[in-house]
Amino acid sequence: MSTSQISRRDNFQLSMLLNDKRYRSYTFQFFALIILICIMAYLGKNLLENLAAAGLNISYSFLGEASGYDINQRLIEYNSQSTHLRAAFVGVLNTLLVAFLGCIMATIFGVTAGILRLSNNWIVAKLMMIYVEIFRNVPVLIWILIIHSVFLTILPQPKAFRGENPEASMLWDAFAFTGRGIYIPKPVFYDGSLIVIATFILSIIGVFAFRNYSRKKLYDTGQLIETRWTSVVIFFVPTLLVYFVMGNPIGLEYPELKGFNFKGGIYARGSLISLWFALSIYTGAFIAEVVRAGIQSVNQGQSEAAGALGLRSNLVMNLVILPQALRVIVPPLISFYLNITKNSSLALAVGYMDITGTLGGITLNQTGRAIEAVLLLMLFYLVISLSISAIMNVYNRSIMLKER
Amino acid sequence: MKTSFILGAVTVAGLTAGAAFAGTLDDVKARGKLNCGVSTGVPGFAEPDANGVWQGFDVAVCRAVAAAVLNDSDAIEFVPTTGKTRFTALASGEIDMLARNTTWTFSRDVDLKFEFVGVNYYDGQGFMAKADLGVSSATELDGATVCIQTGTTTELNLADFFRSNNMSYEAVPVETGSEAVTNYMAGACDVFTTDRSALAARRANMENPNEHVVLPEIVSKEPLGPLVRHGDNNWGDVVRWTLNALITAEELGVTAANVAEMAKGTKIPEMNRLLGSEGNLGEMLGLDADWAHRAIAVSGNYGEIFENNIGASTIIGLARGVNAKWTDGGLIYSPPFR
Amino acid sequence: MSDNRNSFVRHEMLSERAPPVGERGVLKWARENLFSSVFNTIMTIVSVWVIYSIAVGVAPWFFNGVWNAETTRECYEILDGVNGACFAVLRERFPQLIYGFTYPSSEYWRPNLATVLLLVALAPVLFRRLPKGLLVFTVIYPFLAYWLIWGGSILIPTVAFVGCFIGVACYKKFSSGAFVTAITLSLISAYLCWFLGGYLISWNDAFLSLEIVPSRDMGGFMLNLLLGTIAVSLSIPLGIALALGRQSNMPIIKWICVVFIEFIRGVPLITLLFVANVILAFFFPPETSIDLILRVIIMMTFFNSAYIAEVVRGGLAALPSGQYEAANSLGLDYSQSMRFIILPQALKISIPGIVNVSVGMLKDTTLVSIISMFDLVGMIRGPILSSTDWNGVYWELFGAAAAIFFVVCFTVSKYSQWLERQLETGKH
Missing domain, CATH: 1.10.3720.10 (MetI-like)
Known part of the structure; x- marks a missing residue:
């Protein structure tokens, strides 16, 4: 019995690569790999030949050059001289x-x-x-185009806000909804605003701590503490107090119609919104x-x-x-x-x-x-x-x- | 004889465009069709009419080349390209020539490896604004919102213009020219900037052209012309001299109407060389003697093409201006046929 | 019985009394469905207001629509200041929206017929109650559709079909023997058939010939359908193969499939289309340049197959392991167990998912408009919007495009939901 097994292992024949289940998967994978490499090599060769024929090369050095164009919405500092x-x-x-x-x-x-x-x-x-x-x-591309044009046509343009009797007016003098985008007031931070923000964060933590405490109390003693209104008080009162004590350190910058467009505030462009x-x-x-x-x-x-x-x-x-x-x-x-x-x-x-x-x-x-x-x-x-x-x-x- | 069935079927399906890098002239002749890249639609320059036939100033150049090479001004596959796809379409051999108001710049010529064969329209970037905006000069545009078609040199010119005048602006980039107009009309921007020829074309197309003014400033030089790939000088010559033949024809007074008569031979030696009754210029190009005759016969000489597509009598209504022939004080000038 | 004499027993039933007004008919329905609580009442009022304001906004525009005009200006003149749509553009540009602007108008019957036949060919696949004999037509259909849409001699698709047929027949005949032999033999016989057929075609390439239409000339919604159908039908076998590869216990095969699937699924289709448009040409040999439409089909097939692979993988994973073990214990080898036991069940579960992915693919074919192909959206954004005649017409066109897609996709997704219900009842 054992001898026959040994002899079978010894008598490895080439045909077993095709017919023996144990080895066939190796053969198969080997060929798959070879074919993959061949395809890659073929495509790579074509690419190099074509590039050489067109006189081009692969180079990422353009990333370091000045771009020369402007981008309207930039979350980091950027101008046309940037790379x-x-x-x-x-x-x-x-x-x-x-x-x-x-x-x-x-x-x-x-x-x-x-x-x-x-x-x-x-x-x-x-x-x-x-x-x-x-x-x-309906395809999303069609929706994007339709919604963009709805946005463009339905909302008034800045021109409509101009003049003695403007066709459109700002909402509470703070929000402007125009076809070019939406302008909302922007918070401006003066001296002492850090303290207000810190208080605010602390009171949020306080709300969570209070809720945890009341839950623990509920589980431990079965005593139900009213949380909703207390939470609201903890959330608002300290921040408001500090805000007024510090002398209104956080202000709002309102958008205003200046020249061609609104200026100031946060400007969410029409393209972003649509x-x-x-x-x-x-x-x-x-x-x-x-x-x-x-x-x-x-x-x-x-x-x-x-x-x-x-x-x-x-x-x-x-x-x-x-x-x-x-x-x-x-x-x-x-x-x-x-x-x-x-x-x-x-x-x-x-x-x-x-x-x-x-x-x-x-x-x-x-x-x-x-x-x-x-x-x-x-x-x-x-x-x-x-x-x-x-x-x-x-x-x-x-x-x-x-x-x- | 077809040796492989698959390739045969694929060719029938029009799925292979044949050889791309060998010799473009031979390829075009073998294929029997010229693949010409055009824009996706600029009124007067290249747009399909209601029957789907491409018409326009740039299209006429394609047709002239097809007539010169293939003796059939309709043997053209018009490949619409956007600002993004045009250069790769040309570089990869999908199209044989690009006739799509493309500005000749150093980097496109040298770095992108293209060959501009000439200039068929001298243009410059301008601004169009609504008349009731009350703007009379581009220098008053500080803070304005500007609609701009992406993928063109206009973007760079715009950035340069505002930077050099120390003004700020807000760009509204748009993919196609017609969408830029839609945005401009809806008031998404105060001004629309592109080449002045295209501005005129768009303005002419508007419901009330008088409500819009094209501002006087020209902020850039935009020599527009057809281009081919670098490195195939033979083909470059064919396109270049077809364009020059159209220009020379205007100088010499050869028109679509009289070209057949003139081709029989005249007293003017250059005209005879051009139209093939003297010398062997066509043979030198790898074409036959009648090549220029056919090119001119399609839609006339440069002046006729201009007048019929974008000239003062058309809805576009462009004046010749700097695009008059040099003898009239313009810049349109062809090297001699000699 | 005599005891009953003193008491009164009603001998006949009272007729039913109608329920109170509030408990019947419209009122009951309205109370239960619309005004069951304060919140519900508010919601109802808000919904009615939404419907009303949309109707008031759109209805005059829609019903005042002008259907007969040549240009936008004419349209405005007819409307004379009234708020109304200019549907005339749809009327005038209808062939362009459906077939693109270069497909020869005398040949419109060909894509029409191909579409009708497509439904016939799909029917036996979609509805399993239909006789299986119809599947023969499904097999012939791709070759027929090729001939109808692209034209040329009928010999070309015939030879291609005969080649495939002989190849498959050969495989069937020898498949009892070694797998490799069977495959090799069938490939050789198919190639021989095509090779000889090539001579036949070059000998008479005008036999039953339709006008040749190059793929460049196709556009409009036809292009969307064409790309969608081809990409979906090619990607189903590829997707199944990828799913099987991903489940395989051969590490190299598995990793090739995993990398392919995750890569394709990780990038947006638009970047793949950029590849098709600007890069792929560089990867083909310098002598040939392959048409844009074929490159797009390749990329879309890859894209769709990765998603289908994931759906099929879900189907494979959903099968209880007992099925795999049962197949093994019957002594079936891998291909037999897959073909007879695993795949039929796994695919049955996956069909609704595959249909959903395919609807997504059809919708995504609109992206080709970004690489300057004139499909339905590209037609609108390119030639029609920039044409001199139809300046400023926007809503009508995009509304029509949305409506066309809605009809097709809604039908298909309703089918998928129906199928899902069918499968659910089959399970119990």
Whole structure:
């Protein structure tokens, strides 16, 4: 018996590479690897030949040169004398900004629509169904273009605010909604504002500490302490006191119509707002479906049991259904967040200067370094996608751990 | 004889464009079609009409080249390109020539490895504003919002202009020219900047052209012309001298109407050399003797093309200005056919 | 019985009394569904207000629409200051929106017929109750559609089909023997058939020939459908292969698949289209340059297959491990167990997901407008918006584009929901 095994191992024949199950997978993988290497080598060879024929080369030195163009929305210092690399960073930050805002807004839209779709109010449920179906079944690019033009045409332009009897006026003299964007007051920090902010942060911590204390008290002694109004008092009173004692150290800078445009305040450009809104309302429709499915996936008995315990319907939702539904909702939610980030690359349809607009747009055009720019662009998105899914997976796992 | 079926089928499907880097002239002849890059639509310069036939000032150059090389002014594949795609389309061999008001600059010529074969329109960047804005000069535009088409030299010129005049501005970058106009009309920007020829074309297209003014400043030099890839001098020569033939034809008074008669031979030696009744210029280019005759016959000489597409009598209504022929004090000048 | 004489017993039932007004009909329904609580009442009022304001805003614009005009100016003249749409642009540019502006108008019947036949070909795949015999047409359809849309001699698709047919037949015949032999033989026979067919075609390439339409000339919604259909149908087999590769226990294969899938899923489609547009040409041999539409199809296929792979992987993971073990214990080898046991079940679960991904793909074909291809959106943003005649017409066009996509995508997603319900009932 043992001799026969040994002899079989010794009599290794070449045909076993094809016919023996133990070795066939090695052969197969070996050939797959060879073919892959051959394809890579072939493409690489073509690339080098073509580049040589066109007299081009691969070089990233253009990143260090002055870009020569301006970017309207810049979260970091940038002007036309800055380098292309810095322009790319401005674009990265703009992408991250719109993606971040979009994720928040899409979640709000999606969760609201998803819950309302299950509402027993017939008209609301139908309205939400129409919203979901209309937005899900039309390409996001068309939505971006339509919403951008809605924004452009419906809101008044700065010109309408001018003159003796302006057609449009600012809301409370603080907010200006124009077709070019929305202007809101900007906080200005004077001396002593740090103390106010510190107080504010401390009172937030205080609210949490108080709630913890009352919960502990409840568990330990069964004594229920009223938390809602006390929390509100802790939240507002100290900050307001310090604010007035310090002599109004935080002011507001209001937007004002000066020359062609409004000046001052925080300016959210039309391109940002329409892209943000379009991405969130589009993705919100998908999230709504996921939320609905998640809620429906929770067994009916759960809500009945909670009702039998005497919980009110909002408490049933918050304490029983949503925590269980979240396990179903979160994994697809992650991929929708990723989708928002990736779809934000459609920014160039409305002229929002994200990374695709700066590095993949103007820089690419002005330097002609298409291969380099597109590769860098893909690398950026890849890093973003992989890190978002990594972070979300960690969160996902922390939720899943509670499962029995 | 087809040796491989697959390649045959793919060729029939028009999926391969054939050889790209060998000799463009031979490729074009073998293919029987000229791949010409144009813009996605600028009125008067290149736009498809309601029947889908491309018309315009830039398109006429393509048609002249196709007529000279292939004896058929319709044997053209018009490849629409945006500011972003035009150079890669040319560099990768997808198109044989680019006739899309493209500015001749040092870096495009030298760094991007293209060859500008000449200038068919001398342009400059300008600004258009609504008349009721009350602006009469571009130097009053401090703080203005400017609509601009991305992917063009106008972006860089704009940044330079405002920086050198110590003014600030807010750019509204837009992907296509027509969307820039949509934005401008909706009031998303105070002024719209691009080449003055395009401004005139867009303004002419508006509902009430009188409500818009083109500001007097010209902030840049924009010599626009057709271009080909670096390194294929033969093909570059064909396109260059087709353009020059159109210009020379205007100088010599050869028009679409009389070119057939003139080609029989005249007393003017240069005209005879141009139209092939004397000398062998066509042969030197790798074409036949009638090449220039055919190129001119398509839509006439440079002056006729100008007048018919963008001239004063058209809706665009551009004056010849610096684009008059040199004998009239303009800049349009062709080296001699000799 | 006699005891009953003293007491009164009603012998017939009283007729039912109608429920109180508040408990019946519209009122009950309204009370329960619209005004059951203060919050609900507020919601109802808000919803009605939303519907009302949208209707008031859109209805006059829509119903005052002008359908007969040649230019925008004419439109405005007819409207004479009244708020109204200029639908005339849709009427005049309809062929351009659907077929693009260079597809020969005498040949419009060809894509129309191809679309109708597409539905016929898809029917046996989509509805399993239909007779299996119809699948023959599904197999023939791609070759027929190629001939209809691109034109040329019918010999080309015929030879291609015969080659494929012979190849598959060969494989079937020898598949009882060694896998490698069967594959090699079938490839050789197919290639031989194509090779000989090449001579046949060059001998008579006008046989039953339709006018050749190069792919450059395709545009409008037809281009969206074309790209979507081709990319989806090519990406399904590729996606299944990738999913199997990712589940495989061969490390090299597994890692190739993982890297491919994660890379494609990690980047936006638009960057892949940039690659198709500006980079891919550099990777092909210098002598050939492949048309943009083919490069776009390649990239879209890759893109879609990565997503389909993930859906199929979900389907594979959802199968209980007993199925794998049962297949092994029957002594089936890998390909047999996959073909007969695992994939049929896994794919059945994955079909709704695949349909959803495919609807996404169809919607994403609009992105080609960004790389200057004239699909439906590209047609609008390019030639139509910049044309002299139709200056300033915007809503009508994008509204129409949205409506066209909505009709198609909504139908498909309704189908997917129906299928999901079918599968659910099948499970119990």
